[in-house]
Amino acid sequence: xxxxxxxxxxxxxxxxxxxxxxxxxxxxxxxxxxxxxxxxxxxxxxxxxx
Amino acid sequence: xxxxxxxxxxxxxxxxxxxxxxxxxxxxxxxxxxxxxxxxxxxxxxxxxxxxxxxxxxxxxxxxxxxxxxxxxxxxxxxxxxxxxxxxxxxxxxxxxxxxxxxxxxxxxxxxxxxxxxxxxxxxxxxxxxxxxxxxxxxxxxxxxxxxxxxxxxxxxxxxxxxxxxxxxxxxxxxxxxxxxxxxxxxxxxxxxxxxxxxxxxxxxxxxxxxxxxxxxxxxxxxxxxxxxxxxxxxxxxxxxxxxxxxxxxxxxxxxxxxxxxxxxxxxxxxxxxxxxxxxxxxxxxxxxxxxxxxxxxxxxxxxxxxxxxxxxxxxxxxxxxxxxxxxxxxxxxxxxxxxxxxxxxxxxxxxxxxxxxxxxxxxxxxxxxxxxxxxxxxxxxxxxxxxxxxxxxxxxxxxxxxxx
Numbered sequence: 001x002x003x004x005x006x007x008x009x010x011x012x013x014x015x016x017x018x019x020x021x022x023x024x025x026x027x028x029x030x031x032x033x034x035x036x037x038x039x040x041x042x043x044x045x046x047x048x049x050x
Numbered sequence: 051x052x053x054x055x056x057x058x059x060x061x062x063x064x065x066x067x068x069x070x071x072x073x074x075x076x077x078x079x080x081x082x083x084x085x086x087x088x089x090x091x092x093x094x095x096x097x098x099x100x101x102x103x104x105x106x107x108x109x110x111x112x113x114x115x116x117x118x119x120x121x122x123x124x125x126x127x128x129x130x131x132x133x134x135x136x137x138x139x140x141x142x143x144x145x146x147x148x149x150x151x152x153x154x155x156x157x158x159x160x161x162x163x164x165x166x167x168x169x170x171x172x173x174x175x176x177x178x179x180x181x182x183x184x185x186x187x188x189x190x191x192x193x194x195x196x197x198x199x200x201x202x203x204x205x206x207x208x209x210x211x212x213x214x215x216x217x218x219x220x221x222x223x224x225x226x227x228x229x230x231x232x233x234x235x236x237x238x239x240x241x242x243x244x245x246x247x248x249x250x251x252x253x254x255x256x257x258x259x260x261x262x263x264x265x266x267x268x269x270x271x272x273x274x275x276x277x278x279x280x281x282x283x284x285x286x287x288x289x290x291x292x293x294x295x296x297x298x299x300x301x302x303x304x305x306x307x308x309x310x311x312x313x314x315x316x317x318x319x320x321x322x323x324x325x326x327x328x329x330x331x332x333x334x335x336x337x338x339x340x341x342x343x344x345x346x347x348x349x350x351x352x353x354x355x356x357x358x359x360x361x362x363x364x365x366x367x368x369x370x371x372x373x374x375x376x377x378x379x380x381x382x383x384x385x386x387x388x389x390x391x392x393x394x395x396x397x398x399x400x401x402x403x404x405x406x407x408x409x410x411x412x413x414x415x416x417x418x419x420x421x422x423x424x425x426x427x428x429x430x431x432x433x434x435x436x437x438x439x440x441x442x443x444x445x446x447x448x449x450x451x452x453x454x455x
Contacts, residue, residue, distance in 0.1 A: 001335070003168060
């Protein structure tokens, strides 16, 4: 789900498990997409550190 | 307690006597789910169909899904097995990993996940699009079609047959077997038993064939050859094939059907989707939330108390994902379809270790099926809302759904 909401931020490995593509701080233009991914993660597994 | 006759009769109080096969509940379950959810007893109990619990609040459904050691998946069907189903040549064949508990669950799931990863299912997009176009070619000139039988029902069975490398010409047979297990068979043990036997006999033959004639890039061959990594048996491979057919067809078909039924009655949503293709990702999730097709079951492992409910070892719990997905504590305006809904942590695919392994494929099929339909048939409406028929119980969705355009 996160890789649909924020494909620049999240990818998936060969099992389909989510991976994080960006190390460190997110560029400002991706904040909204990352928040959308967080709000829609079915496992509530995304934490965004401000 | 496994037939309609034994379990029929009026329901006075759904919190103590719900009937998941009551015709009114099958047609439109949401008012009853809401009544239970907002009552003093949001985890209802009914003695019908062998007895079960029915949690309707989002937090409760998720909590039960996460506690897989207490709430096991040793049976995931919403009604008890009849004596027939536990005997015969395939008595030990289950539907891994959906029916597996840890520790086996881990490798059962590990083996099939690569097939359903986003990048792996993407290669079926064009095939799915072609199937959809071919189906529409057959009826577009007539100005009328059954969006259920002529379209929604036809798509997932073809995609799954393609994935499994089994004959597409058998689509109607596969569909009838799956209905025999998941729909008609739930209230008719004989049909369920016979349908299961047909599915497993068919795949047993496919297994024998792959052993003699291994194929390149073939799921069944690959599964049979996974023995170097995991203790793979024929029974396991048969079980996976069984699951892919049973879980991959009726479910997505119902989601496509419900979505088309919704769009037939909502011109404003058709217009929104045509005008703004960027809406598709959130729209697909929203339709999955509002019309979640699947209800699974769990079996209580040991006596336990959950939210004040005294659950006994062996009790059945119906995971009412459709009810959880309309809980106002979790979703604003839960009964409204909001195609650009921002916050949508829905559980249409379940939650926890048994979250649907095929969700990426289901999403792809649902999106492509609706996109192709709207490209070719931008405007359509129900011929007569009263003639739409619905299936319910384990999987909820329209079956006959005539539209004109």
